Amino acid sequence: MLFDDTYLTIEKPSEAIFRDRGSKFLAFAYPIIAEADIKPILAKLKTEHPKANHHCWAVRLGIDRSVFRINDDGEPAGTAGRPILNTLLSRNITNTLVVVVRYFGGTLLGVPGLINAYKVTTEEALANTTIIEKTLDDIYIINFDYQQMNDVMKIIKEDNLIVLEQSFDNNCMVKIAIRKMQVNRTIDKFENLKGTKIKLAL
Known part of the structure; x- marks a missing residue:
């Protein structure tokens, strides 16, 4: 289906x-x-x-x-x-x-x-x-502290997210595509990480 x-x-x-x-x-x-x-x-x-x-x-x-x-x-x-x-x-x-x-x-x-x-x-x-x-995706930007890197990457891997862009220095940023159907579930995971902000890319 x-x-x-x-x-x-x-x-x-x-x-x-x-x-x-x-x-x-x-x-x-x-x-x-x-x-x-x-x-x-x-x-x-x-x-x-x-x-x-x-x-x-x-x-x-x-x-x-x-x-x-x-x-x-x-x-x-x-x-x-x-x-x-x-x-x-x-x-x-x-x-x-x-x-x-x-x-x-x-x-x-x-x-x-x-x-x-x-x-x-x-x-x-x-x-x-x-x-x-193909899946219909929403694009999100995640900003996080360097020490959250492993947790953020773990969620990206678990949820099969596509990384479109990334930069890692003191303030890290990852731009990802999340499949529409799983957006809420994935965002919840990121929001539960301390020091992590997620927002819809315009």
Whole structure:
């Protein structure tokens, strides 16, 4: 079961190619974190594939998986962006952009043929990368005295916390990522240590 503080995404970019009756479909899948990431990726692909007839895409964003955009880029409505998005939905992936670049081969594929081509190319691109589970984390800063070092490090290890930044001199500081689900439990542990202050990083 997926808790509210986990989500699935792709580990790294991947590609796939699919051919049907002379048309060539190239799929590019990217892990992204914000809508602002879309434009530069599309611009780069349009530069790399200036002769392609269509650059169709779909994106799904947000931990609650609620944000999505589709673009058919001149293909008949519902034949390109929607099948790409449906593939992301069926795999329950978010924070992912898939762009399918099409070179038209001279033969019309018809609506079912197009839907199939965009779906299959997207599925193959996702199959060529690893789908990973990520957790939703809150970032905290802990300030503590040097003599608390062992106790602080012990909690970090016990609770599998990710250390993002650290500095150790007279006043020590550690910046950590705590999984949302375990925030209260972990903070209690730190607050019980004398001479230790913990606060949410802004």
